[in-house]
Amino acid sequence: MTPKQEPSPWPPGRIKIVRAFKMLLEDKNFHAITTAEIARTAGVTEGLIYKYFRDKRDLLYQVLKAHFEKFLLQIERDLRGIDGAVNKLRKIIWSNLDSYANHRVFARIILLEVRNSPDYFESEAYELVRQYNRMILGIIREGVRDGEIKEDIAPSFIRHAIFGAIEHACLNGAIFNRALATDPIAENICRLIFTGIVNRGKE
Amino acid sequence: MTPKQEPSPWPPGRIKIVRAFKMLLEDKNFHAITTAEIARTAGVTEGLIYKYFRDKRDLLYQVLKAHFEKFLLQIERDLRGIDGAVNKLRKIIWSNLDSYANHRVFARIILLEVRNSPDYFESEAYELVRQYNRMILGIIREGVRDGEIKEDIAPSFIRHAIFGAIEHACLNGAIFNRALATDPIAENICRLIFTGIVNRGKE
Amino acid sequence: MTPKQEPSPWPPGRIKIVRAFKMLLEDKNFHAITTAEIARTAGVTEGLIYKYFRDKRDLLYQVLKAHFEKFLLQIERDLRGIDGAVNKLRKIIWSNLDSYANHRVFARIILLEVRNSPDYFESEAYELVRQYNRMILGIIREGVRDGEIKEDIAPSFIRHAIFGAIEHACLNGAIFNRALATDPIAENICRLIFTGIVNRGKE
Amino acid sequence: MTPKQEPSPWPPGRIKIVRAFKMLLEDKNFHAITTAEIARTAGVTEGLIYKYFRDKRDLLYQVLKAHFEKFLLQIERDLRGIDGAVNKLRKIIWSNLDSYANHRVFARIILLEVRNSPDYFESEAYELVRQYNRMILGIIREGVRDGEIKEDIAPSFIRHAIFGAIEHACLNGAIFNRALATDPIAENICRLIFTGIVNRGKE
């Protein structure tokens, strides 16, 4: 079985542009990256960018979309064979954190850069986020149905809390480009989300 | 006790500028607001802005600082007479949410606009945020010391989770300028943070 | 006599391009039409346009030339059997107006779009206009020779006045794409050009 | 009585821009003139253009408006003391031609450049043209009322014919920047418009 090196359907120019753009994102704000810079780095002309992308934002969103696609594929794979809502959530927390830890550039973009732009929420990239959110809500509801998860907390708040905790824990890493240790963060968040902070005996 | 009408120490031009700027923030991104617009709205010349503020960002940060000052005063007042770390945290969650709900403009600015700018973290405004963070950490540690709060979750994660939950719950309101219902959100978050989502019996 | 379906000598790609271009002209400025748009509409690649046309303008001029050719054929036909310079001019005024009324796109192009471009006056299309002008001057001179037309007005001015009146009467129609009523316009123009505006008795 | 040298209300930068723009119009299409060129010629920065004018077109329309204002003032003066509609029209024809002859740049702009732009018809400049048109229609109607002018030709067509004749006679001058002889052209047009081209006896 020869794992055929899937030939990219994209023309070489487009590939160069995307690669250059990602490179630049490593150490610059999206806003601080100019089209001239992208073209120069990619070794193509500025005009070509607009052959493949509606505008600079569209370039960002398409790159983001590709990232989300990969992430969703990974999450799906990660969840296979896992039983129980809580166990699934634990895995999701871990995977999501791991993705932010391994792709700090994307963490920064997702947590800080795109959220102020209304058009992001119209993009195909965000559609994938919505899909992800639906999946998680589904798991939470499943947990409630099975009696695993409390029913006196609205599922949407559970989701808010999970993502809030993840994102806030990654925020400094994203802002100051500092490394993130997936395992301890995941462990702390899970404990907190699953059993709360209040001491049993005390309550 | 005559409630002295505190005479503003600021010159009229500065007041007009700040007022105009706040007005514009109501329905525009900081980035989308131009100095020309501020000056026009305020009824002063562009030049005057630079008499009172180093630059446009400085204007933002000074306005933000004033907001944080008020907020901290309020929080301090809200916490007086409250006993126990958990009760204090409950109050803080409520107050913070309430502040976001009542000042959606600032919620948007804090959650979405300033965080990408490294210089924000050098500003006097952010210094107040740091102070707030320290206060909260202090309360959490106090709770741990008193046996109220579990000691197997790092206090900083507890803080992350609290703010993460609050912020994530307010995000949509901030982005799409939608109203927020303080009480139910606060209730849900407290339940979750304090006792977790997992059903006791089940565990 | 079998009306042979004259097989177009043009390759299919060229036909598609011309057809697409004419379609686009229906609701857009020549300047506002891009080659990309033409190609997309025609279902061919941009490159192909340059196989058949030197450049975008050349495309316009060739289309215009074809239009003028048809128009001249029609005019020639319309004039057959008509006797006397004045009668001929009357017919020409009517036919010309009718052509503008039925082809408002071309009216717009001729009256508004090509005249600013010096190279238009070098084009084969404009050569046909010249031919048309010569023909009309010939008719006017014939009228002067026959005593039908006054000899104290320079023939070239007569031609200016005729076309000026026609064009000015069609201008609004061309600009705002409004329908034109050939008959009343023609009648008014003929009366004016032939007998003037001053009341006989009065003079 | 010291004829005070009316101090221009405009800031020096604006004056320089307008002067430079007019200069450039002498030998270039409006479209071919770049903002960079205007700024360079004026000795100011490009940005300043946008302080005083909404955009490049606005600059054109404001210049045009000033031109029309002067022209209307002149026409008004020219008509003073003239009696009878026909005499007034004769004067108008002459003045209008003279204006085109003396300001060929404006002739070119008016006859060729602005008419394709829908927004021209929304401009303040065009509002003055409308005013001029109304004035002329008024004179024609006055002539009809007084029996001087035939009533079987619609006044609007008379106006079309007058302007059509004038404009068509100036067209070549405008396009190829050739001198125009006001007097003979005016004489020819008046004869034609007033008494027509058909020989009395003949008809």
Added chain:
DNA sequence: CATGAATGAGTATTCATTCAT
């Protein structure tokens, strides 16, 4: 305390056109 005139560097975006295959 405030004005208003001017800057200047930046920046995305457009489009006709070419050419190897």
Added chain:
DNA sequence: TATGAATGAATACTCATTCAT
């Protein structure tokens, strides 16, 4: 006959900021 990838030069417009008065 037609493709499709790529060019490259042009260009209008924005805006925070300065400074003499």
